[in-house]
Amino acid sequence: xxxxxxxxxxxxxxxxxxLLLAEGHTPIVLDNFSNGREENVxxxxxxxxKSLLSDKIERIFKKExxxxxxxxxxxxxxxxxxxxxxxxxxxxxxxxxxxxxxxTKYGVKKFIFSSSSAVxxxxxxxxxxxxPTSPISFYGTSKLVSETYIKLFNRLNDLPYTILRYANVYxxxxxxxxxxxxxxxxxxxxxxxxxxxxxxxxxQTRDFVFVDDVARANLLAITNADNQxxxxxTSTQTxxxxxxxxxxxxxxxxxxxxYKPKRQGDIxxxxxxxxxxxxxxxxxxNFNLISGLEKTVDFFKINNNFI
Ligand SMILES: NC(=O)c1ccc[n+]([C@@H]2O[C@H](COP(=O)([O-])OP(=O)(O)OC[C@H]3O[C@@H](n4cnc5c(N)ncnc54)[C@H](O)[C@@H]3O)[C@@H](O)[C@H]2O)c1
Numbered sequence: 593x594x595x596x597x598x599x600x601x602x603x604x605x606x607x608x609x610x611l612l613l614a615e616g617h618t619p620i621v622l623d624n625f626s627n628g629r630e631e632n633v634x635x636x637x638x639x640x641x642k643s644l645l646s647d648k649i650e651r652i653f654k655k656e657x658x659x660x661x662x663x664x665x666x667x668x669x670x671x672x673x674x675x676x677x678x679x680x681x682x683x684x685x686x687x688x689x690x691x692x693x694x695x696t697k698y699g700v701k702k703f704i705f706s707s708s709s710a711v712x713x714x715x716x717x718x719x720x721x722x723x724p725t726s727p728i729s730f731y732g733t734s735k736l737v738s739e740t741y742i743k744l745f746n747r748l749n750d751l752p753y754t755i756l757r758y759a760n761v762y763x764x765x766x767x768x769x770x771x772x773x774x775x776x777x778x779x780x781x782x783x784x785x786x787x788x789x790x791x792x793x794x795x796q797t798r799d800f801v802f803v804d805d806v807a808r809a810n811l812l813a814i815t816n817a818d819n820q821x822x823x824x825x826t827s828t829q830t831x832x833x834x835x836x837x838x839x840x841x842x843x844x845x846x847x848x849x850x851y852k853p854k855r856q857g858d859i860x861x862x863x864x865x866x867x868x869x870x871x872x873x874x875x876x877x878n879f880n881l882i883s884g885l886e887k888t889v890d891f892f893k894i895n896n897n898f899i
Contacts, residue, residue: 593814594618594656598644598691599664601628603766604706608662608807609637615811620656623665632765644687653698661695662810663688664706673731674856684734689741696749703742703753704813709825709862711736711757720865721821728859746819754813759825759864763803763884764891775800778836779892782843792854794833797861799825802884805877809869817872825864826877842889
C-alpha cells in the first residue's frame, strides 16, 4: 500500500518508514525537518519537504493518491505548547484538520493518528481508553481536539481511523537535544560523565514503550482496530529514579542524580492499560525495559552525532 507518513523524518516516523518498507509497503514522507533528520530516512524513499500548514500539501494528495495516511508530524514539546499555545494549535490542530480534509477529498482509506497519554492528565490509576480526559498542557489539549475532529470526520465523511495514544516512547534516533525524551537525555548526560538531572523527586512514574513496538502498532492499525482509540503502552510503570539507576548500571556510572524543581505540565504518574490493544489491534509489546534500554544505549554509543 502507498502510505503517506507525516513526520516521517522524525524519531518514531522514520522507524515506521523502515518497517513499512520491510513489509513491502510504499511509504512517502512529508516532513518540514523542524525536528526531523535527513539521515533518518533511507535513500530511495520519496520525501516532500513541506510544512503541514503549506497550501502545497493538497498537491501531494492529488499526485500520490495515498491509500493510508499515518499522521505523526506535530509540535511535540509540552513546554513549547505552554509558551506558545497558538503555535501548538496551528500545527497540531489546524495541520490535522487540513490533512483530514484532503484525506476525505482524495479517498484515503484509513487515517492513523499518533495521539498521546497527555490527553488524560493527572491520575494515579491504571489508564484505560475510557478513563477521563483532562489534559494539563496545551499539547495534550491539541491532541484531544484533533481526536474529536478525527471522530467527526469519520461520522460525517466515513473516513476510517485508528487513534493510537502512546505512552512515553524511547529508542534509537530519539533526540537528546531540545525536547528529547528522558531516556535519551539521561544517556547523553551519563556518556558525558555529567550527573543526570531529575525534575521533581524522581518518584513520578512513566510507562516506557520501545519505538519498534510503536511502529508495529501503526502497521497493525492498517488492517485492525477501525474507528477505535487504543493505548500503546506496556501496562508497567517505572519511576524516573529507577530508570536512572538502570541506565547508570548499564553505563557503569556511579554519579548521583542532580534533583531540580518539578516542571509545569509534567504528569505525575503514567501507566497505560494495553488490554484493548491486545484485543483489537492484536498488539502487545515485544520489548521489556531492559532489552529496549540495551538497544538504545548501544545506538547512542555508536551514533555520537545524536548527542
Ligand atoms: N516520543 C514520544 O514519547 C511520544 C509520545 C506520545 C505521542 N507522540 C507523538 O508521536 C508523533 C511523533 O513524535 P516523535 O517523538 O517522533 O517526534 P519528532 O519530533 O521526532 O517527530 C515529529 C516530526 O514532525 C515534523 N514536523 C513538525 N512540525 C511539522 C510541520 N508543521 N510540518 C511537517 N512536519 C513537521 C518534525 O520535523 C519531526 O520530524 C508526534 O505526533 C508526537 O506527538 C510521541
